[in-house]
Amino acid sequence: MPKEDPDAADVIEQQFKQEGITVLKNSRLKRVEVVKGKKHLYTENDSQAAAIVDEILIATGRTPNIKSLNLEAAGVDYDKNGIHVNEKLQTTNSNIFACGDVIGGYQFTHVAGYEAVTVLQNALNPLPIFLKSINYRVIPWATFTDPEVARVGLTEEQARKRYGNVLVLKLPFAEVDRAQAEDATMGFNKIIVRSNGEILGAHMVGPMAGELIHEIVLAMANQLPVSSLTGIHIYPTLTEVNSKTALLLSKKKYAENDKLQGFLTKFFSFLRSL
Numbered sequence: 001m002p003k004e005d006p007d008a009a010d011v012i013e014q015q016f017k018q019e020g021i022t023v024l025k026n027s028r029l030k031r032v033e034v035v036k037g038k039k040h041l042y043t044e045n046d047s048q049a050a051a052i053v054d055e056i057l058i059a060t061g062r063t064p065n066i067k068s069l070n071l072e073a074a075g076v077d078y079d080k081n082g083i084h085v086n087e088k089l090q091t092t093n094s095n096i097f098a099c100g101d102v103i104g105g106y107q108f109t110h111v112a113g114y115e116a117v118t119v120l121q122n123a124l125n126p127l128p129i130f131l132k133s134i135n136y137r138v139i140p141w142a143t144f145t146d147p148e149v150a151r152v153g154l155t156e157e158q159a160r161k162r163y164g165n166v167l168v169l170k171l172p173f174a175e176v177d178r179a180q181a182e183d184a185t186m187g188f189n190k191i192i193v194r195s196n197g198e199i200l201g202a203h204m205v206g207p208m209a210g211e212l213i214h215e216i217v218l219a220m221a222n223q224l225p226v227s228s229l230t231g232i233h234i235y236p237t238l239t240e241v242n243s244k245t246a247l248l249l250s251k252k253k254y255a256e257n258d259k260l261q262g263f264l265t266k267f268f269s270f271l272r273s274l
Helices: 006-018 109-123 156-163 177-181 209-221 226-230 240-255 258-273
Strands: 029-035 038-043 051-053 141-143 148-153 167-172 188-193 199-206
Touching: 006 148, 006 188, 006 199, 141 209, 148 209, 156 188, 156 199, 167 240, 177 240, 188 240, 199 209, 209 226, 209 240, 226 240
Parallel strands: none
Antiparallel strands: 029 038, 038 051, 141 148, 148 199, 167 188, 188 199
């Protein structure tokens, strides 16, 4: 899971191990031998079989299906990764638009749907000045493992590289009562913010993560601060993981503000003395 938050990927790896699944990381398959109906898998550095299995399933990925389109005749540029488009999803022939997996990029059905809306609006617009640009700033996705992994925006590493000092708000699902009641406490919610509360990214691994991430997606899409997530949530629901995580920002700021703590301590001591 190279594109996911390393902490989230680690949770999935530990879950796999608990289920008896062996994970070979940084390993390249060198050869396969069939012995008595079993497939023996050898990696580059192993003299003995790294795994013995019944069947082998290979994920080959996807390639754009454009060979039959005769794009050269239409003046549309492309390469092995797909059709070339600009920010308005126009090809090198400005009268032709493209979207979805055929242009590469984010190969998700929901992203293709988002791109298609932009293409339809632009294709029907008679005035080029009013063409809309695509915006990939808030693109969520999920990996439907058990527990699920979901993310949106920047990773912690990307956020620190771009903004320097950022705050990481992290809450385990074990602190959510509904997760406790359903014995589904593995995982966490991590929201990366700036000191002013701007949400830069979120990474969630846990029950229904693919559903729960949308509240954060909505906040990011509308440029709402993380404090907007602290509103009333039905109890007990898993969505409390968002409100409880968001609340950590004010807790962090208070814990790091010695002057405010000192003032409040003296202030309430004074009130009690009256």
